[in-house]
Amino acid sequence: MFHKKRIDEWALDYWLLQRYAKFWYRIFYRRIEVVNRHLIPENRPVILAPNHQNALMDAMVLVCNTEFQNVFLARADIFKGKMLVRFLTFANIMPVYRIRDGIENVKRNDEVFEKTVQVLRNKLNPLSIFPEGNHGDKRRLRNLVKGLFRIALMAQEDYGDNKDVVIVPVGVDYGHYQNFRTTLFVNIGKPIEISDFMPVYRDNPVQAINQLKERFSEALGTLMINIQTETYYDLYMALREIFNEEMRTRLAIKGKTLSDRFRADKVMIDMLNRELETHPETIEKLNTKVTEYKRALSHAGLRDWVLRKKQYPISGLFLMAVVKLMLLPFFIAGIITNWIPYWFTGSKARTMKDPQFHSSFKYVIGMIVFPVWYLVILGILAFVPVAGYLKLIAFLLLPALGLIAFHYYIGVLKFLSRFRYTLKVKGQNPECLRIRELRKNILATMNEIADQNSLIHEGKG
Numbered sequence: 001m002f003h004k005k006r007i008d009e010w011a012l013d014y015w016l017l018q019r020y021a022k023f024w025y026r027i028f029y030r031r032i033e034v035v036n037r038h039l040i041p042e043n044r045p046v047i048l049a050p051n052h053q054n055a056l057m058d059a060m061v062l063v064c065n066t067e068f069q070n071v072f073l074a075r076a077d078i079f080k081g082k083m084l085v086r087f088l089t090f091a092n093i094m095p096v097y098r099i100r101d102g103i104e105n106v107k108r109n110d111e112v113f114e115k116t117v118q119v120l121r122n123k124l125n126p127l128s129i130f131p132e133g134n135h136g137d138k139r140r141l142r143n144l145v146k147g148l149f150r151i152a153l154m155a156q157e158d159y160g161d162n163k164d165v166v167i168v169p170v171g172v173d174y175g176h177y178q179n180f181r182t183t184l185f186v187n188i189g190k191p192i193e194i195s196d197f198m199p200v201y202r203d204n205p206v207q208a209i210n211q212l213k214e215r216f217s218e219a220l221g222t223l224m225i226n227i228q229t230e231t232y233y234d235l236y237m238a239l240r241e242i243f244n245e246e247m248r249t250r251l252a253i254k255g256k257t258l259s260d261r262f263r264a265d266k267v268m269i270d271m272l273n274r275e276l277e278t279h280p281e282t283i284e285k286l287n288t289k290v291t292e293y294k295r296a297l298s299h300a301g302l303r304d305w306v307l308r309k310k311q312y313p314i315s316g317l318f319l320m321a322v323v324k325l326m327l328l329p330f331f332i333a334g335i336i337t338n339w340i341p342y343w344f345t346g347s348k349a350r351t352m353k354d355p356q357f358h359s360s361f362k363y364v365i366g367m368i369v370f371p372v373w374y375l376v377i378l379g380i381l382a383f384v385p386v387a388g389y390l391k392l393i394a395f396l397l398l399p400a401l402g403l404i405a406f407h408y409y410i411g412v413l414k415f416l417s418r419f420r421y422t423l424k425v426k427g428q429n430p431e432c433l434r435i436r437e438l439r440k441n442i443l444a445t446m447n448e449i450a451d452q453n454s455l456i457h458e459g460k461g
Helices: 012-028 056-064 082-090 109-122 147-156 194-203 205-223 233-242 244-250 258-278 280-300 304-308 314-349 355-381 388-426 430-460
Strands: 031-035 046-050 071-075 093-096 166-174 183-188
Touching: 012 056, 012 355, 031 258, 046 056, 046 147, 056 166, 056 355, 071 109, 082 093, 093 109, 109 147, 147 166, 147 194, 147 205, 166 205, 183 258, 194 205, 233 244, 233 258, 233 280, 233 304, 233 430, 244 258, 244 430, 258 280, 258 430, 280 430, 304 388, 304 430, 314 355, 314 388, 355 388, 388 430
Parallel strands: 031 183, 046 166, 071 093
Antiparallel strands: 166 183
């Protein structure tokens, strides 16, 4: 293991590890939706270029949602120690040097770039590069580094004006950066033909790089949640939750897929951007309302989704409570058999200073700790005087019990939110009435903005 003649050649041990990683990836995320996977060309030099917001998990998006053995570039300072270097090479990762690594090392990028060009020439596996250079903690497209475009144009030199090398922009959006069992939306864009830029590249390489960079930036920006405003970033994010359902209704989007929600969010963000440009005072007033609404929700111990209904029927809540009581033994069994690895991965992740590494740590450590823990339990079961097949069934049920316990816990929290909200509504609680009125005002303001934008577009049309 950990030995290959070429970094981009197919390897059985990599394939096996990839299968294992995919298994745990689909456990880590409750829902994964990939659209337009068919747009990635085959038997051509391909560069996959996603936005970068969630550390290692962004790389795993490509590893676990394609059948390729992607070749990555990563910052050179992680290549320390012979064993780690061998593993990173086995994982198809090559070092790229930054200014902070020293001017003498930056010159080594020429050699790295030549290797990446060779990977593209081989057409075996895509080259995967994060064009923003490093990860951020906001849903926005940041400044792009030029290495991606330089590599693409260098590789295209072999083919002249023929269509060969392409960059495929990939938008990635997480339901939550750090949380376990959240959602993941992967939005694959139309390939950008590098041959289109070769006439300019032959005369003026810098101009060609800048043009390609601009084209790519525009393409990737349409595939991801791209909130550029600093001042009202939190406002936009809050409205993604508050107004998405209303926005989908206005757009006649009947589905509830991640793609449907994304489409509605993109239209809403564009709408808010136009309003911010033409009527900034409206956005400021809206921001004040939403800030007050979020503060009131937090004080009342409620979440926005609870208020989407006027109240919840007591009969439904009673039935829900009965179901929770019936499932309680499964929750207890899941907690007893899974609490230690849950606690270990969660507590260790929280010690990391950069929150964007929390999910990466949980994922990597979890796929090691949980199997080891289950083997410990299997060893204990070996001494229990019951039939062997019962021991095997109990062992195989351990991961399922862990997931049941986790979702049971989340379900109880949601039940308590519904119950608490219903009691407040029936009791005409002044705080709850105020929260509902705030939400109503926010929706009214958003609908006014949407109506005004519709009139503007109709006028232009």
